[in-house]
Structure formats: structure tokens, C-alpha cells
Amino acid sequence: MGTQFFKYAIATGTASVALLTAAGEASAFTFTTNFEGAGGKEDVFLQSVILESGEIVRDFSFITSASIVSNDTYTGGNTGAASADKGDKATTGLAKENVSAEEIAANLGTNNLNNIIDTEDKGSFRIDLNFSKAMDNLLIWERGMNSDLGIQALSAEGKLIGNYLKISRDSWTDAGFSIDTTEIGKAQKVGSFGVNLMKDLGVSSPVSSVRFFSESSFNGPDWKFVGTDAERPSEDVPEPGLVLGLSLLSGAIVYRRRQTQS
Numbered sequence: 001m002g003t004q005f006f007k008y009a010i011a012t013g014t015a016s017v018a019l020l021t022a023a024g025e026a027s028a029f030t031f032t033t034n035f036e037g038a039g040g041k042e043d044v045f046l047q048s049v050i051l052e053s054g055e056i057v058r059d060f061s062f063i064t065s066a067s068i069v070s071n072d073t074y075t076g077g078n079t080g081a082a083s084a085d086k087g088d089k090a091t092t093g094l095a096k097e098n099v100s101a102e103e104i105a106a107n108l109g110t111n112n113l114n115n116i117i118d119t120e121d122k123g124s125f126r127i128d129l130n131f132s133k134a135m136d137n138l139l140i141w142e143r144g145m146n147s148d149l150g151i152q153a154l155s156a157e158g159k160l161i162g163n164y165l166k167i168s169r170d171s172w173t174d175a176g177f178s179i180d181t182t183e184i185g186k187a188q189k190v191g192s193f194g195v196n197l198m199k200d201l202g203v204s205s206p207v208s209s210v211r212f213f214s215e216s217s218f219n220g221p222d223w224k225f226v227g228t229d230a231e232r233p234s235e236d237v238p239e240p241g242l243v244l245g246l247s248l249l250s251g252a253i254v255y256r257r258r259q260t261q262s
Helices: 101-108 197-201 240-261
Strands: 006-009 031-036 045-051 063-071 082-086 115-119 125-143 149-154 160-167 173-179 188-196 207-214 223-229
Touching (some): 125 197, 207 223
Antiparallel strands (some): 063 125
């Protein structure tokens, strides 16, 4: 494995979404991905994210289990839909066609952003994912930045609630790293997209289960999801002006003390 390093990948641009069932203005957002690892064929370990508000999030909700509602059957070649994939030299995760629900959860339940679910270009699936904690935001990464993806929240009883949200392929913003997995021949850029579950999915409170959709027209999304813990403590990035002001104040105090002593 290559030398690891910390990289702060700043996602910029304006995210756009298509709501098939509207419930007010969408509040989808961009975010900064802070990660450790060389990327490409190697690991990309998620460390934290910075939301548009300036909040630093380190408390995540990871996927613990999955249920396959439907997934196109794999019969060889480029058939089927969702399968497990990982970086060629990634130290976690698996790469496998004809994947089980347990294997989907295993690949998505790590903080390694080079463990993903790969979807064939014409593949269709419906997959329910359960997270470890109730979440208020969903962080999504997509290899290639060229596919659509559908999302809808689930109740504790496993029923669809709120709005169906379709993320269009032109909504992704550059997450600042690329990955090269076993399914492709060279590294592709990874895009990111943030969803506020209450505002974008029309639910009244944080949820811990979500259904994900791909249709044959979605161009095969290759994805990774992590939630933000709805009960996390707040941690904000200091405003640059505040940091400068405190530095100047500290310097003035030191100078005054020296003047007094002399």
C-alpha cells in the first residue's frame, strides 16, 4: 500500500435535484470530504466532512444490514445490476457479482470510500439499507459522476415514507479524489452529493433506513453512502476573521505585558 496522507477535498458547485414528488424546496447540499489514503487502486478512508454551514462532522451512521427488494439477475458478462466492488489494492471490502444482501452491507458498512456498490449500465435494483444510528443527512459518493440514483426514506416498519428523490447525473460535484476498482480499467473521479432527509425526503424526523433505486435509464450508479448521526455534538470550523482577531488580540496582550515589564 502506498504512503497514506490526509487530503481535504473541497466539493464546490451548486447541486441540483429532480423531485418526483415535491414537498417544498429541496435543500440538497455540497460538502467537503476529508480522507486518508492514496486513492486510485488503494484505500480512501473517510475521516470527517465539513458541511456548507461550516460544521465538522466526525460522528457517522454506517450501514449495518441490507435487504434486496429486487436486483436484476446476474447470468455472466455485463448482466445483472448491483454488485460489490473495491479498489484493486484496497485492504477492506470485496469484489463480487451475484452479491448477497449481507455482502452489500459489508461493502457499504466501512469507512473506506473505495469499497462501493457497482451497477451495470442498464441494471435496475431496489435495495433497502439500515443504518446504525438515526440520521439527519445522507452523504453520497458516486464513481464516475455520470449516473442517476433514486432515494426514499423507510419507516421503522419498512414502509416507504416521504418523497422519492431522484439525483440526476449532472448533480455531482468533484469530491477531490479518484478511485480505480476491479470493474474498470483506469481511475475515475468520484462525485459527492448531500441530502437533508427532512427537507429533501419530506420526513418529519431523522430515520435509520432508506431505499435506493436504479432504473435501466440511470446509467449504472456506482455508489457509497454514509449518514450523519442526528444526535452528534456540534463542531464548527472557526471563521477566518475570528481566528485572525484572536491572534491579533493575543499578540497585543503579549506586547503590552512586555512594555509593562520594561
